[in-house]
Every structure is written in structure tokens, then in C-alpha cells.
Amino acid sequence: MAAALDVVGIGNAIVDVIAQADDRFLERQGLRKGSMQLIDAARAEELYAAMGPALEMSGGSAGNTMAGIASLGGNGAYIGKVSEDELGRVFAHDMRAIGVRFDAAPLRGGAPTARSLILVTPDAQRTMNTFLGACVELGPEDIPAELVAAAQVTYLEGYLFDPPRAKAAFQKAAELAHAAGRKVSLTLSDAFCVERYRAEFRALIEGHIDILFANETEITALYGTKDFDAALAAVRGHCEIAALTRSEKGSVILAAGATHRIAAAQVAKLVDTTGAGDLYASGFLFGLTHGRDLASCGRLGSLAAAEVIGHFGARPETSLKALAQQAGLL
Amino acid sequence: MAAALDVVGIGNAIVDVIAQADDRFLERQGLRKGSMQLIDAARAEELYAAMGPALEMSGGSAGNTMAGIASLGGNGAYIGKVSEDELGRVFAHDMRAIGVRFDAAPLRGGAPTARSLILVTPDAQRTMNTFLGACVELGPEDIPAELVAAAQVTYLEGYLFDPPRAKAAFQKAAELAHAAGRKVSLTLSDAFCVERYRAEFRALIEGHIDILFANETEITALYGTKDFDAALAAVRGHCEIAALTRSEKGSVILAAGATHRIAAAQVAKLVDTTGAGDLYASGFLFGLTHGRDLASCGRLGSLAAAEVIGHFGARPETSLKALAQQAGLL
Numbered sequence: 001m002a003a004a005l006d007v008v009g010i011g012n013a014i015v016d017v018i019a020q021a022d023d024r025f026l027e028r029q030g031l032r033k034g035s036m037q038l039i040d041a042a043r044a045e046e047l048y049a050a051m052g053p054a055l056e057m058s059g060g061s062a063g064n065t066m067a068g069i070a071s072l073g074g075n076g077a078y079i080g081k082v083s084e085d086e087l088g089r090v091f092a093h094d095m096r097a098i099g100v101r102f103d104a105a106p107l108r109g110g111a112p113t114a115r116s117l118i119l120v121t122p123d124a125q126r127t128m129n130t131f132l133g134a135c136v137e138l139g140p141e142d143i144p145a146e147l148v149a150a151a152q153v154t155y156l157e158g159y160l161f162d163p164p165r166a167k168a169a170f171q172k173a174a175e176l177a178h179a180a181g182r183k184v185s186l187t188l189s190d191a192f193c194v195e196r197y198r199a200e201f202r203a204l205i206e207g208h209i210d211i212l213f214a215n216e217t218e219i220t221a222l223y224g225t226k227d228f229d230a231a232l233a234a235v236r237g238h239c240e241i242a243a244l245t246r247s248e249k250g251s252v253i254l255a256a257g258a259t260h261r262i263a264a265a266q267v268a269k270l271v272d273t274t275g276a277g278d279l280y281a282s283g284f285l286f287g288l289t290h291g292r293d294l295a296s297c298g299r300l301g302s303l304a305a306a307e308v309i310g311h312f313g314a315r316p317e318t319s320l321k322a323l324a325q326q327a328g329l330l
Numbered sequence: 331m332a333a334a335l336d337v338v339g340i341g342n343a344i345v346d347v348i349a350q351a352d353d354r355f356l357e358r359q360g361l362r363k364g365s366m367q368l369i370d371a372a373r374a375e376e377l378y379a380a381m382g383p384a385l386e387m388s389g390g391s392a393g394n395t396m397a398g399i400a401s402l403g404g405n406g407a408y409i410g411k412v413s414e415d416e417l418g419r420v421f422a423h424d425m426r427a428i429g430v431r432f433d434a435a436p437l438r439g440g441a442p443t444a445r446s447l448i449l450v451t452p453d454a455q456r457t458m459n460t461f462l463g464a465c466v467e468l469g470p471e472d473i474p475a476e477l478v479a480a481a482q483v484t485y486l487e488g489y490l491f492d493p494p495r496a497k498a499a500f501q502k503a504a505e506l507a508h509a510a511g512r513k514v515s516l517t518l519s520d521a522f523c524v525e526r527y528r529a530e531f532r533a534l535i536e537g538h539i540d541i542l543f544a545n546e547t548e549i550t551a552l553y554g555t556k557d558f559d560a561a562l563a564a565v566r567g568h569c570e571i572a573a574l575t576r577s578e579k580g581s582v583i584l585a586a587g588a589t590h591r592i593a594a595a596q597v598a599k600l601v602d603t604t605g606a607g608d609l610y611a612s613g614f615l616f617g618l619t620h621g622r623d624l625a626s627c628g629r630l631g632s633l634a635a636a637e638v639i640g641h642f643g644a645r646p647e648t649s650l651k652a653l654a655q656q657a658g659l660l
Contacts, residue, residue: 019427020647048423049423051427052427052428053388053397053423053424053425053427053428053645054420054423054424054427055385055386055387055643056385056386056387056420057385057386058383067383085416086415086416086417087416090384090386093378093379093383093384094383094384095383097349097381097382097383097384098382098383311641311642312641312647313385315383317350317642
């Protein structure tokens, strides 16, 4: 059956609270630069009180990816759990306003909508501190079978391993997608997240994942190696396609014995790397669901990532479709 | 008595909800480009549902001005009314996080924190649609005498004429400031706002205002003329200093018979003009409260305005102090 949707993304529905900070602030607060750490409500209050003025913007890894796909002209849906509060309304509005289907009923009377306190240092690195809030309630009952069956690709973020019941949602979505003859894609999200769940990630990848996204630290964490080439060799054969990003060194795409090396796109001024991997996945999955060859998928990924790291915030400010057309990629 | 504070700003405490839109969207929604219009809660819901994905950021005209003064290294306080809700906590956090004193107790159980739905068109113009929410509760009881007496300048935004009881707060603040031997400053805010309250504005300026800020459309609206030079002639003598901004044509400062013409600062890429006037006032008032001559005050104003129109949002992304030092102005 022809798919009505290009991609359905499943993730932690998060509003980002983005502030600038210097390295000393990270040190004083005991934060690991470049990582995502989970925090509870009390710590979120404390860190928020200590940090600088912020801007609020819808985020969440898979949410950002879906925003990027919509910006390229793609057709998608998103599954994630917000609460019935102001930030939840912001998240839902932003998703729908970009044309991404988002039907999930908000949680009533429970935890508030998730937020990630994101500190951007002058080197453009981001350090994320996420209070999961309502996201912990996401479970298999939130995965509508018809939505997953309607999408060419079901895209899952690795961060979903953190909330307790989302793994079951994960599993259910992957099974539904394969039963409908669709593809399943995963991003590893964060090296520390990979370390928390290494065995489970490997089992999931070997059993269920067709298209894997990871950056260099994540893929090496997955295989417990420091050597990128060793990780490449290990992942080859475990999934149909692996798209591995290496920041300014571009990306490497492995598929059926072939290896494609894609350069990073030029960035006039690097401001905030938040969302770089998420947007690479946007471009790649848009290309893949529109019949492009893998090298073109990688170039679309590089273009989308380059847009988002040139400004604060993890979702595009500029039409990616227009940028891709200007670059001759669409 | 030496002042403990440079400036105390009084204004509508607003969180901005900033989205991109095209001219057709403004037409379809019946919006006047470049203006601020007041909307009620139902219209705010309707317009929000129709507009694109947004980012949320603390705003409010005088709030932005105080943020700019803090970014220049100045010392200020802010008076405005938020509600005890998520956006109110965001507003208060951002004010305190930049080092601006903000002590007002939030409104409990009343209207929500004000928001302005700001549509930025590709020409970088902003069209603002403000739901005043909790701001309508600001009254003279919210003006602490000691705070006003402690500041070299009390700065008032013209938008305060819209909520019903703020005029009395306005009046009280001006009287307290003058009784303490301080200066009172006003920005006219918006040409349509000036037209709504022309007679009252003129009486206020003639009776109470030492330092007036206005742009070309506002000052001509105030005197019911289309001729900028006629407006200049009319305002001269009505207040000690008038600083009149003219977008890319820079600004004109009138004081005690002298006229200073200041060029606009260079902007690499004009993105969003929201906050241009507010930040001009930041630079000007910072200079004035730090003993600079009027031409230097104007140049600091131009520099601060140029920073804020180079990105989305009405508060500086970059340290204005550092920028002013680089430019040899501090």
C-alpha cells in the first residue's frame, strides 16, 4: 500500500529553555559539556534559577526531526506526551503549525510538560538538562496502529529508553511498522544514553532497526570501542543503512557493502549545535522517503544540520525546502 | 542623594510569541503591518491557532529596555504585572537572570500573564498583537516610592496608557521621581497608541517628561503633522531632551537649543525589527546615566538597536557591553 505519510516520529515531547552560559557555569553546576542529563523537578527549579535569560522553543529530538522534514516539504506525524498546560499547548501548536500531525491527547492532572534546560557555551556546544515530566507516561497505548502503518518510516529516538514505559511503546511501534511492510529507524541520541542501555540498544538494532543514525561518540559507545572504524565494521550488517555523523567531518553512510562519505555543509557562523543530529536525520529521511540515492540523502542531511547550527534553537528558522532548492538538491 | 539605580522601567510585562509570516497572512487576518494592536483572549487563541511555529521570549517594551541596560552593565529595576503562571515565571526569571531587580508580587487567580503574538514578515517588520492579561491590574499601589526615588531615571512606556489603571501608576511614578530630584522619561511606543491618547500624552509630556523617545511616525502623530521637521519644532522646549529615531536614517537628539544627528549603526542582516526602539532607549539611557554626552548616548542607542534587529527576539543575544567596548564607545 502506498504510504500516506513519509515519517512518523516518536519521542520525548519537550520544550527547550535555551540560555547562554560559560564553561565556569557548567563546572560550578557539575554539568558534563555536550551531554544530556536527566534532572528532577527540584533540580530543574534550582538550575533554572541559576541560569541566564532564556528563550523557549519547542524541541525534543524526534520533534525537531519532524519539524525539519516538514520544512523540507515532507509529510509526517509525531507521537509524544505533553501535559495540559501552557508549555504543552506551545508544543502542540508548534507541531501542528508546521503541518505535522499531532493527535495525542494531553495528560491531565499529572506531571507538567517536559522541559530541557539547554546551556549553550561560546564554543556553540550545548549541554542539556532534561526534566521528563509528562513524558514518563508515554506507553504502548499511545501508539496508534494506523498511524504507524501509514508511514514509510517509523522514527524512534534513543532518549525514549529513559522514561519507564516508552520501551514497550518503542517495541510495539517497531512491530506494527514491520507488520505493515514499513521501515524502522532509530537515532542513538546521546553517548551516555547509549551507555545506560547498551545491551538493549544492540538487541533492538539487531532485531528491529533498518536505518540507524548515530554520531561518532554514540556509535563507538554502542560497541565499546574508541575506534570509529572498528565501530563502522561492527555496525555494518546489523541494519540496512547506518548514517553516522562526525560534526565538521561530515557523515559516513553504510549500506549493503557500499560506503558513502559526505562532506559537512558550510556554516557562516556556528552559534548553537543543538539539533544538528536531529536535522541531519530530517534531511536524510526526507531524501530516503522521496526516492533519492543515499549520497543525496546525506547531502540533504548536511544542509539541514548546517541551517540549524547557525542560530539558537533546534528547529529551522528558514525554509529548508528553499535552501535545498537553492543548493540544487531538490 | 546619589542614586542606587540607573533606571527603573515601568511597563506592560509581556512574553513575546514570535513567528514568521508573509504579507498575505497579515492581510487575511486584517492586521496593520508595523503596528501594535490589542486583542482579547478569544482573538489571541484564534490568531495563535492560525500562525506558524513560534519561539517564546520575555519582552515588553520597557522590559526590553531594561534588559539592554543590564547588558551594557547598567543597574536597573523593573515594575510590571505578571500572573502566577508559567509565562509569569519565565518573565520574572529572565528579568532577574540579567540582573534587573523585579520584586512585584505576581497576580493570583486573575488573568494570565500577558503575551504578544508577534508576526515577523520577510522585510523584517514586526506586527504585534497583544493580549494584556494580568497587565490590566497594574495600578499606583504597584509603584514603590523608594524604588523610584533610588533611580536616576524613571522610564515609562506609552503602551501603559492602554490598561485602565496604569495611567494613575504613571502619574504617581512621575511625581515621586520629581519629588526625589530624579528625571522622568517616556517612550511614545506606537503611532496608533499616540492617536488613541494624543491629548493625554501631550499634557503628560508638557507637565512631567524630561526625556522623550519617539520614532518618526510617533512624533508626527503626536503633533498631528506629516512633517518631521514641524514635529521637531513642536517638541523642542516641551522636554529637556527628545531623542527621535528614524530607522536606517539614524536619530535626531534635541536638547537646549542644540540638535545632534546620529547615524544608524551597520547591521549585517536585518532579521526582525522588534525591540529596535526599546534598545535605542537602552543605549541612550545607559549613556546618560553614566555621564556621556548626548551624541555618545545616541551612538550607544544605535549600537544597541543594531544588535537586536539582527536576530529574532527583542532582547540582546550578545553582550552589549562587549560590543560597545569593541566599537570604542565604552
